[in-house]
Amino acid sequence: MNKIVPRMRVAFVPMKNSFLGIARAIIYNNMFRQACDGTLVLRIDDTDKEKSNADYHKILNNLKYLGLVWDEGPDVGGPYSPYVQSSRGNIYVEHINILLQNGLAYRCFCNGNNDLCRCHEISIEESTRRSISSSFCVKFRLHKKIDEIDDLIHGNIKLDTSCLKDPVILRSNHTPTFHIATVVDDTLFHISHIMRGSDHIQGAFIQKQIFEAFGYPVPQFAHFGIYTNMDKSALKVGKYELSLEYFIEQGYPREAIIEFLARGGYNDEVICNEDGICVENFSFSKFSKSNIALNIIHLDAISKRVIKTMSVEKFLRWIKESHEEELYSVPVEFLLSQKTRIKNKSDLLFNIHSLYDFSVEYVNEVKSAMGSICSKEEYEIVTSCMIENLRVSKEWTITNIEQAFNNNMSCDKKLVYHIIRLMLTGGRPFGDLHELILLFGKDNTIKKLTLFNAAVE
Numbered sequence: 001m002n003k004i005v006p007r008m009r010v011a012f013v014p015m016k017n018s019f020l021g022i023a024r025a026i027i028y029n030n031m032f033r034q035a036c037d038g039t040l041v042l043r044i045d046d047t048d049k050e051k052s053n054a055d056y057h058k059i060l061n062n063l064k065y066l067g068l069v070w071d072e073g074p075d076v077g078g079p080y081s082p083y084v085q086s087s088r089g090n091i092y093v094e095h096i097n098i099l100l101q102n103g104l105a106y107r108c109f110c111n112g113n114n115d116l117c118r119c120h121e122i123s124i125e126e127s128t129r130r131s132i133s134s135s136f137c138v139k140f141r142l143h144k145k146i147d148e149i150d151d152l153i154h155g156n157i158k159l160d161t162s163c164l165k166d167p168v169i170l171r172s173n174h175t176p177t178f179h180i181a182t183v184v185d186d187t188l189f190h191i192s193h194i195m196r197g198s199d200h201i202q203g204a205f206i207q208k209q210i211f212e213a214f215g216y217p218v219p220q221f222a223h224f225g226i227y228t229n230m231d232k233s234a235l236k237v238g239k240y241e242l243s244l245e246y247f248i249e250q251g252y253p254r255e256a257i258i259e260f261l262a263r264g265g266y267n268d269e270v271i272c273n274e275d276g277i278c279v280e281n282f283s284f285s286k287f288s289k290s291n292i293a294l295n296i297i298h299l300d301a302i303s304k305r306v307i308k309t310m311s312v313e314k315f316l317r318w319i320k321e322s323h324e325e326e327l328y329s330v331p332v333e334f335l336l337s338q339k340t341r342i343k344n345k346s347d348l349l350f351n352i353h354s355l356y357d358f359s360v361e362y363v364n365e366v367k368s369a370m371g372s373i374c375s376k377e378e379y380e381i382v383t384s385c386m387i388e389n390l391r392v393s394k395e396w397t398i399t400n401i402e403q404a405f406n407n408n409m410s411c412d413k414k415l416v417y418h419i420i421r422l423m424l425t426g427g428r429p430f431g432d433l434h435e436l437i438l439l440f441g442k443d444n445t446i447k448k449l450t451l452f453n454a455a456v457e
């Protein structure tokens with residue numbers, strides 16, 4: 001007997017600032033795909049022209065950059081191509097016509113005046129006659145009953161569907177809505193498992209009834225907890241700070257992003273390495289039913305650990321793949337000294353920018369911040385003394401640099417360190433100051449302190 005291969009899918013609307021949750025859905029579907037040797041399909045749901053406002057190729061590139069994979073989709077093709085809904089022609093309208101002919105759907109002529117709609121009472125003949133001259137949308141005739149779904153994560157869920165309005169399946173501009181398009185494609189793509197966020201649970205009851213209306217098998221649903229804000233309120237999807245683009249542009253290592261997304265809602269170890277995502281003993285029971293507060297601090301912690309444990313070769317390879325010129329212009333030793341301090345490449349670039357900033361603006365900004373920590377006299381003594389001490393030091397060593405902080409320095413030692421650190425780094429965290437000065441070099445250090453010294457008024 002042939003083993004039936006489970007088929008799952010991830011579908012998304014191509015929107016600007018594509019939500020982080022798309023990657024999370026692919027990760028979870030991939031975990032299941034690996035566990036059952038299944039097939040993952042990627043589908044672009046772009047029938048809503050207003051919402052679909054981005055080039056899906058860019059989103060696919062970002063997903064691929066993270067190392068995510070799928071078996072069938074718009075870029076890799078597959079036996080049920082095309083995988084882009086806007087390219088699937090009249091298929092949805094033909095299905096809607098079948099429902100209309102069988103009285104399982106009806107035309108609504110109310111133009112959005114839903115509360116007073118009695119269009120479900122109009123006879124098929126009358127409806128067909130009016131459709132010639134009036135605009136309409138099509139609604140699915142929902143059975144009002146206590147319905148149930150056996151969800152692989154939530155178990156048995158019941159819903160009184162009389163609390164739901166009959167859903168629109170064809171807009172008045174003759175484009176199909178999500179509910180019908182997803183049922184048609186999930187059927188034609190032979191999808192056996194629909195694994196997605198729990199914000200789709202209510203919709204699943206509508207889709208189940210549409211599958212049943214056609215006599216199609218209903219796939220197994222598995223709804224995992226979705227991200228919320230820290231205060232449990234709903235996230236504003238479409239925000240740049242919550243987008244894949246943002247996290248990639250911030251320069252978090254891809255392994256860190258994947259691990260962060262995978263662990264937020266799956267209660268077991270998820271290993272992410274260059275070979276992909278790996279979980280042992282995958283189980284739907286390990287998924288969180290409740291929603292998860294999106295806490296970027298966790299990503300920062302994971303990312304710091306990932307960067308810290310990279311080999312030197314991998315770290316330098318990772319740095320160089322971003323093509324930022326500043327990252328090439330600083331000594332390798334300096335880059336390596338930052339390995340245990342940074343959480344992403346933005347962090348590193350910020351550090352480099354402030355360290356290598358010799359501009360008047362930088363000097364003025366740091367100087368004004370220093371007004372409260374030292375007097376004008378102290379500022380002058382520390383800078384001129386430090387410049388002189390560094391200048392006369394013959395060899396550029398840690399011992400000599402340490403010595404430069406002591407010779408003829410009449411000010412409080414703590415204050416001296418504070419002032420010099422601020423001048424060089426602008427307050428960015430750099431660790432040991434002697435080591436930083438050693439790596440920054442004699443010329444650069446003296447050049448920067450001289451700018452500050454010249455700015456004494």
Ligand SMILES: [Zn+2]
Binds near residue numbers: 107
């Ligand atoms: Zn109506």
